[in-house]
Amino acid sequence: MASLFDFGDEPIELLDPGAGIGSLTAAFAHCAGRRRLHASCFEIDPHYHAGLQETLRALRNVDAQILSLDFIESSVRWTQASEQPRYTHAIANPPYRKISADSRERRLVSKLGLATSNLYSAFLACAIAQCVRGAQIVAIVPRSFMNGPYFKSFRYWLLDRVALIHIHLFERRDSAFADDKVLQENVILKMVAGGMQGDVTVSSSTDDRFADLRERRVSFDEIVTPGDDELFIHVPAAHTQRMAVLNGIPLRELGIDVCTGPVVDFRLREHLRQQPQEGSVPLLYATHFNGGFAWPREGRKPNAIDANSQTQSWLMPNGCYVVTRRFTSKEEKRRIVAHMLPADALSANRIGFENHLNVFHRDKRGLPERLAIGLCAYLNSQEVDDYFRTFSGHTQVNATDLRRLKYPSIAQLEALANGQEN
Template identity: 50%
Template sequence: MQEIAAVRKRLPGGRFSSTLEGKEEDVRVLTIEQTRLEVSKKIESNKKSQFGQFFTPSKIAMFMASLFPDAYGNCRLLDAGAGIGSLSDAFLERWQLGGFHFHRVELDAFEIDDSLKIYLQNTLHRHQNRPEFSAVIRVEDFIHAATEAIAGSFFASVMPQYTHAILNPPYKKINSDSAHRLALRTVGIETVNLYSAFVALAVAQAAPGGQIVAIIPRSFCNGPYYRPFRDFILERAAIRHIHLFESRNKAFQDDEVLQENIIIRLERGGKPGPVTITTSTDDSFTDLVSHEHSFDRIVFPDDSERFIHVPTSLEKSAIELSPAVRYTLAHLGIKVSTGPVVDFRLKEHLRDMPEEGAVPLVYPGHLGITGVVWPVPGLKKPNAILRNDVTEKWLYPNGFYCVVRRFSSKEEKRRVVASVVDPSAFGNHTVLGFENHINLFHENKRGLPALLARGLAMYLNTTAVDDSFRRFNGHTQVNATDLMLMKYPSREALIDLGKWVQQHSEITQDMIDEQFRKLIA
């Protein structure tokens, strides 16, 4: 158990610095971790999918418990989606070791899966020898219980205002017409996933000054679907701490979860202030790095979408610093759209290879570093789409476009990968189809001037843009909204970059970045 002891010594602020002493403590922690692994293996994959829950490894649970500031008085603790009780156990252990100074702790542990109740009971039983501790296990749906309590339903069970909440909420999409979505709307919460619903309800149920620590996917930080959720939490709570795992698949590696996760601490009713950002490669926390940032570097004051940025160094990005990069696409007279051809909806109109009456259909597989290659035999995707009354409205005039793939693989070094669509690649065809996994820059559904398209693609392929983009985008998807809200050089500067590109037959990443540095110098 020396490894776990070492983890504790490294946790922020020294708040959880005691080492594990004694065999009884070693066995207790090992038992919880062994139970997690064994129970996780027993649960069928379809049941995991049904509940959207993955159990928290003990090291992560301990780290999450360490993020709460020390506190006195009485604690009302919420663990929603408690599983086998790993998070509650870590919180209570910190209290037992003197990391909190509570007179009393009362826990509400929600877990909808009745088969986990016995494991949760066994975990909490270890703390029942303290007369100052009491726990209620609620085998019920947290969303329905919380929304009914907040709405003041006559038949609702009483729920207190919680001073503390520690959460590993389920990860599962919520359909727009589902019972969960309708229940959330009754209390002013509009969101698309169970994890954000749990966090929003925990914030809503928190007492003034209440502390919420949750491990959740990073996907809420940007994009239009989570805008209402960002508004909800930012209007009711202050972000105090964000921890980022630099390796995408290490937080829940036993369950092979590839979603990028962060740990966030919120303070109910707190005023925006400095935010601590910590990073580690994985859940060993051996290379923990900590920095403090002003809130205006986390949520930019002029950002109407309220994207949440996670800077990983104290230095501002080149994009933030440069007065030359301050224009919006609206200023430039450019629009960005998602490719309108959704192939499975137009399946009967697709063709593997060009034929009479068909026009080019551009997929990500046609995009290369030097431009577009079309057609591509053996692509496993159609190369063409019939032009007719059904498809006409989805087609664009042939021309120069700057395009960005909507998805990058998790192994790729770059998140933003831009290419130029050159009309000469398509022979005499006058219109093109762009598949839904492509974002394209255009001027009112028409192509861009050639030099502007080339300069825009070069700018998007700079390391500076990729670094800036990663500060708010935590997954492999690049949405058109993300690209629309970015800042760009002037139209004239982009055309100059296009001229430079045209003068070189081969261009390296170093050359692109050096030319960009000259632009912003």
């Protein structure tokens, strides 16, 4: 992280918010070589103060100040008092935890014009607020802010105030930033406050040994798609070229939509049947598609659901559908695993799709078979997989993610279907 900075000739005012025992300030001082610098190390936990003092004392080129203050509170107070920001460099490994809507931290950062749900994004925003125009900020954070609705406001706030210079992705997910047991990938960001956005350096490595470091420059359009009002931040794989998948059309233009399987099994437990019986219809889980479609299957999962007035609204007409699994991990060969349910596979009027599946449909009904074959082939392609990995750092494949992908035209999908058959 420290090696990503330019040190220049101007006086250096370093900010280390949440400094712990000062490892990041020490690394920064080391990379700065003979340059002298002033460092402000904020650390709220007094347990670290002795260690922090010891680290700082050993740094010959650093004139440091330990601030035993709540960094968020101080930063917001200074901003409100219109104090001039002073830092030319910031290096941060912020604390990480969810902050609820009525928390003190949320109220404080709202005064900076920001609504955010995690301490790390609040911390990063406060650090940026204390930096002068042109300051360089390097931070290690989870990747979770780069997509999804919870961080949309933060992405707007951030990209309004900084230019992204470098994104480094650690491809191995790390429990250090585990979020509700969903392991997260981590990124190191280098940003310039108030900078002009240009091309971005993207690098990746499996882990912090950097043994397989790869790097390339990409245009900002590859990071944030022009016109995307969600402002998703993609991290293109450091070893692939710009992907054609970006140039397709939205799913709705194909007259297709995707939903999560409507049957939440534990809510309808009393209506589930292990084996088909009088009055029941097929209930499909991911397991029915593994290694080719087969129903019913022996196993733990029920094969059927009673069709009655209480289950009726959760069932769909029998037909040809494309389904994908909702939970896959990045260690698997493909993150998007699509299967097809042929129209004639089941002889029932209605069917249930369990909630761990996403279902592609047309007006809640099945799809034309050729279109479904092409769609399935497209979703299982390497190109889609590469693209999906640029914005998903966790284990879920949500219907909204699938809606965000771009798709080939109907004619192209049907041509793909021909290719599948030849």
